């Protein structure tokens with residue numbers, strides 16, 4: 001499979017290619033050759049810092065969607081032990097776009113659930129590119145309830161472009177399945193911790209994300225609509241997606257600033273590629289701290305806290321004078 | 335209403351693809367946008383903006399809907415001063431600020447939902463009605479907040495809750511703030527439902543996206559007006575994804591009914607009496623429980 005290169009990475013890749021060619025054909029005299037290699041290496045490092053430290057929201061989305069980016073199952077095998085997968089919605093199917101089951105995390109027993117996209121073509125098809133059908137949400141709902149029954153905290157990993165927009169998914173009640181998960185999660189009497197590891201595509205992502213603590217990877221995004229969708233509505237052209245991405249304020253730093261998430265997990269320069277080891281320690285620490293804190297709480301307090309967190313979300317204006325004037329008009333019978 | 339009438343429903347016409355752009359034609363005489371027959375405006379008006387010829391349901395404004403559902407002079411608006419802000423300073427092509435200003439002028443509303451207390455055949459209810467004329471009835475922070483405050487008021491006063499939706503979904507100009515209103519409203523409905531109070535949702539054309547995927551689908555009883563567009567993903571997105579034309583009647587009230595996603599399709603003229611009957615059925619035991 002050819003290596004995936006995002007548009008904005010081409011200058012770096014060009015230089016790297018040049019460097020490799022040079023290394024393969026040492027034609028010049030020894031001294032100037034060594035100097036040229038060193039110069040190129042330094043230039044590549046400088047360029048990487050310049051590019052990756054100043055990522056635009058659209059560029060971050062490229063990293064969040066990067067085919068080499070680690071997925072839920074990578075985190076699952078690195079951070080959790082003794083995973084026992086629980087399958088099926090008990091209605092008609094088992095949607096592989098959402099995977100869940102019992103596992104150990106340090107000294108905790110947890111219910112761990114996440115979106116899986118799949119990496120090879122065959123896996124992608126099996127997991128439907130991480131886009132769940134109602135059956136997936138209903139399986140998740142079943143596992144949420146199971147977790148509550150057996151007093152297990154829920155840890156969820158979000159990584160979906162969105163709920164699958166298809167004929168069957170609509171006919172089987174995609175909207176109702178998502179809504180039901182929002183309601184169940186909000187009222188769940190066990191700790192819920194959500195981590196957005198890549199794509200947070202709208203309601204389809206939120207359906208695993210109503211939590212007591214919400215974290216995001218540095219290059220993950222969370223959005224009410226895909227930038228492409230937003231662009232085609234507002235400009236009639238999805239080519240404006242980069243501008244839409246900037247307008248939607250969908251990156252981790254923005255959401256942290258707006259207090260919509262609790263923390264950001266730092267990624268290596270250029271974003272995660274093919275491994276989770278570089279973030280495993282951070283994730284372990286964050287998850288452990290959250291679980292340790294929330295485990296002592298009783299069920300009511302956990303659900304109440306989740307409600308209070310949601311209750312605070314929203315920016316609006318309140319015109320009490322207008323309200324008063326409306327009331328006066330009514331009394332006067334206008 | 336005699337029980338017999340409940341089951342004596344008119345045969346439902348084969349659903350056609352609902353359209354969202356149809357507004358009430360103007361003039362004394364006008365041509366129906368659906369059946370093309372000439373209709374007398376007054377007759378349309380008296381028929382709650384349902385075409386007397388073909389039964390096409392024209393879109394109602396929130397206030398027209400309130401008038402249709404509540405007893406005269408009984409509706410009292412709550413949180414009328416609540417309206418949107420622009421937390422992201424959203425600009426994509428045009429600014430959100432400009433869209434808001436235009437929506438206010440066009441709809442003569444402060445936001446895309448009206449909430450309040452009103453009586454339905456003598457029974458006081460908490461009522462929210464969305465208005466598609468205000469940025470497509472989209473749900474941003476203010477809409478979510480107004481709905482949640484109504485739910486909380488209905489809990490405090492033990493009122494049945496009726497929400498009439500007409501919305502394209504979450505309001506993208508407020509980004510994740512809008513997305514989170516889905517969770518906020520769904521959580522509030524979950525709380526409301528612990529008190530054994532009835533929540534009836536009435537889906538009208540169109541009800542899509544984040545509104546369908548939150549409070550609208552969580553009602554104890556879900557009613558839809560005939561031939562409304564109801565769903566999660568928009569038809570265009572679905573066609574782009576599956577690279578096929580979507581079938582006739584897909585995402586209509588009638589297909590939702592057939593697929594088991596809603597309880598009933600009710601014509602506008604029978605909406606108030608239906609809600610009233612349901613409330614009587616669901617709340618008779620309330621006094622004993624209280």
Ligand SMILES: [Zn+2]
Nearest residue numbers: 366369385388
């Ligand atoms: Zn007609």
